Amino acid sequence: MHRCVINLDEVELHSFPPEHAPSGAAAERFAPRIGMLGRPLGALKLGYNLIALAPGKRAFPFHSHRVNEEMFFVVAGQGEIRLGDDRHALRAGDVVACPAGGPETAHQILNTGDVELRYLAVSTQESPEVCMYPDSGKYAVMVDGEGGFRTVGRPEESLSYWEDE
Template sequence: MAHLFHADRVTYHLKQSPIPEFAWHTSERLAELTGSKHLTFDIRSLDPGKYSYPYHFHRNAEEIFVILEGSALLRTPEGHQELLAGDIAFFEMGPSGAHQLFNHTEQPCKYLDIRTNMGLDVCEYPDSGKINVLPYQEIYESSSQVDYFKGEGQVADKWAAKERGKENE
């Protein structure tokens, strides 16, 4: 079944973060309305002088922006470039796909944001050193990263303690 979304009938709501520079208007979760299993997509409108999400990349999602109206500056690991109406930007998984938009104009910038959704993603924020486990919104500082085997020593003692606990039940 085809699902059609007419631009003049899409409703938006403001997403304002605690940091005033991060604010955008977003459509209803269009993908949810379709029952899509592997794509998430929304239409966003970025007001003049505002930034999209903090500079980030995904470990388990690809993302595409299609600029529908207006223009914005795109930040990537290669630098900054202007995106104009009709432009398409693809962001691969991993650090080379890091991105952020800034509306440097006096007009809103509307864009279609399409992402793959494989159920679980890890989003990293190079500017602030954070890691976000999605969709749970569990956010950690990457500076707390530890060795895989930290705290895993004395395995036999842990097994014995577990067995003693069962005997006391």
């Protein structure tokens, strides 16, 4: 049975498990703690997460979604969002829309304050999903469900459709 109401004060936050945690230089920049809300509430078409960031940290690499739309609601603290070529200050109460698209919708949240930044991330949950990472020139393809799959690469490393056939 799912709960119909969860207060954000009750959400247990977790770091990435070791097999998915940032490593090397990325470990210094990225350190989100994430609390899952959607599934415990019984959500079927939207994902909800509470994200907490320590001062100076980012949640995820600068990226855009080709399929899913995201919305962020800042609950506490202050920071900055990179959105396309622009940067915008964030503070408690701010709402940001990140529709699916190309580099113009790429986004990344950073904690530029001196206290923890907390925000609610809400997104559609369409699969398959393709994400683009303008800073690194990478892409990711993810397919959920049984037999799910994830791959990360760069367009110039792509194999020919007919290779090894």
